[in-house]
Amino acid sequence: MKIYDSVIKGNIVTRDEIIQGGYIAIKDETIAQIGSGDLPEAEKIFDENGSFVLPGGIDSQVHSLSQKGREGFAWSTRSAASGGITTIVDMPYDDGSLICNRERFQAKIEDVHQNARVDVALYATIDPEEGTRRIAExxxxxxxxxxxxxxxxxxxxxxxxxxxxxFECFKEIAKYKLVAGVHNENEEAVNHYLDQVKQSRLTDWSAHALSRPKITETLAMAEIYELAAEAGCRGHVVHCSVGRGYEMCAGYRSRNVDTTIEACIHYLTLNHEEHAPVLKGLCKINPPIRPKAEVEAIWQHLKNGNVTVVSTDHVSWSLDRKSDPDMLKNASGAPGLEAIYPLLLTGCKHHEVPLQIAAAVMAENPAKLFNLYHKKGVLEVGKDADISVFKESPYQYNPRESGNNISEWSPYEGMTLDFKLTKAFLRGKLVCDNGVILAKRGNGRFVKPVAG
Structure with missing residues (x-):
């Protein structure tokens, strides 16, 4: 009888180093050994020599159910698996069902059990008319x-x-040591600038960014972080498109306030000058895509450790909701689950950012943010064997090519990605093999947090 269920050989990206020609041994869904040299005995050997073996990605922001009858967990988690994402954290703003009470939350867990191909954690929210009364349940x-x-x-x-x-919600959530994530746009400011754009009758690709200038973000962030500081709550900004926002977060952290911040992959990849005139509604996102200078500022913050996590804010709108010639009438958001990990690794290569940082913002930090670190986040003995293997092999991204996306469009289509996923493992089980999804619906599990 072999000692281990399987062994994966490759360049192992741990928290502290890259073990060239190393291996990971898996037993009963967990990582049992990490080392180098001669391979231990196992039922299966996956020789990925020369490839990078990284922790399975955790996408901190996914909207699987924003358009009724469209994507759902069966498709979103299929896209996730095909991109090396082994856990998604799904948002509570489902079409027809705000996830704001126990009954709806439990129904969503059942949906995960029936349809998800990778693991899923869930955000909840409140009904403003009910206030904080449902938070405990x-x-x-x-x-x-x-x-x-x-x-x-x-x-x-x-x-x-x-x-x-x-503020009342933050005070209640602080009791449970959970994170409070907030969409950061100041309502009064956005409405003011939006009215200005409408009065000008501007409708082309530039209208959206003008309707939400940078100050609309930073005003909201100041409110979020100040409320979190006063309430003693873990205050998290779920997307930031401007360098100033990362400075604000770091400033609060330097004063021992538990603040965190998220850089969506589109803010690291797309810019207003080059991409917005071409993509138009396909890159309409809230907050908007910003100029190149902001993109480079965020990369510098990533290198300096001021970015907590990188996510997709994934939503697979049907194309008719993204193709109106009036920019302001298009839905906001874009799909990205299949592309986020290779996009980030490619960007890290071009910006000379170590792969350990990519692993941190894609896996370790999200696991800690959502209290999933007891199982997820790093390649470490005792953790779930959630593993993604990437080969440095440039290709042009085509969202239709793999057959793993419900969306026939992507703002990243045609981009050259330097890293290609060859294999993804969830709890030691091969779920994606060179683009072929092996995980069936129901393979994924609901992951419950454990407060640290």
């Missing part, structure tokens, strides 16, 4: 965090939480 049900917004996209599906109520 949602914590008990297994919420990995709570999501709010300082801007009201929709009064029922995506409501604004006013400052006084946000």
């Amino acid at each position: 949602l914590v008990e049900a297994g919420a990995a965090g709570f999501k709010f917004s300082t801007f009201g996209t929709d009064p029922k599906r995506f409501p604004r939480i006013p400052s006084f109520l946000l």
Whole structure:
């Protein structure tokens, strides 16, 4: 009888180093040994010599159910597996069902059990009319965090939480040591600039960025972090497109306030000058895509350790919701689960950022942010054997090529990615093999946080 279930050979990206020609041994869903030299005995040997073996990605921000009858967990987690993402954290703003009470949360867990191909943790939120009264029951049900917004996209599906109520929520959430993630756009400021753009009758690709200038973000961030500081809550900004925001977060952290910040992959990849005129509605995202200078500023913050996590803010809108000639009428958001990990690794290579930093912002830090670190986040003995293997092999990204995406479009289409996923393992089981998804619906598990 062999000692281990399987062994993966390659360049192992641990927290502290890259073990050239190393190996990971797996037993009963977990990592049992990491080393170098002669391979131990195992039922299966995966020789990925020369490839980089990284922790399976954890995408901190996914909207699987934003368009009813469209994507769902069966497709979002298929895209995730094909991109080396082995856990997603799904948002609570589902079309027709705001996840704001125990009943809806439990129904969503059941959806995970039936349809997910990779593991799933879940955000919860509140109904503004109910205030904080459901937070305790949602914590008990297994919420990995709570999501709010300082801007009201929709009064029922995506409501604004006013400052006084946000403060009450933060104080309640602080009792449970969970994270409070907030969409960071100041409602009054956005409405003011949006009215200005509408009065000018500007409708082309430039209209969206003008309707949400940088100050609309930083005003909201100041509110979020100050409320978190006063409430003693873990305050998290779920996306930031401007360098100034990362400076703000670092400033609060330097004063022992538990603040964190998220850089979506589009803010590291797309810029207003080159991509917005071509992609138009396909790159309409809130907050907007910013100029090149902001993109480079965020990369510098990533290198300096001021970016907590990198996510997709994935949503697979149907193309008709992204192709209106009036830029302001298009839905906001874009798909990215299949592309995020190779996009980030490619960007790290071009910006001379060590792969250990990529592993931290894609796996270790998200695991800690959502209290999943007892199982997830690093290549370490005792952790779930969630592993993604990337070969340095340039290719042009085509979202239709793999067959693993419900969306026929992507803002990243045609980009050259330097790293290609060859294999992804979830709890030691091969779930993607060179683009072929082996994980069936129901393979994924709901992951409940454990407060540290």
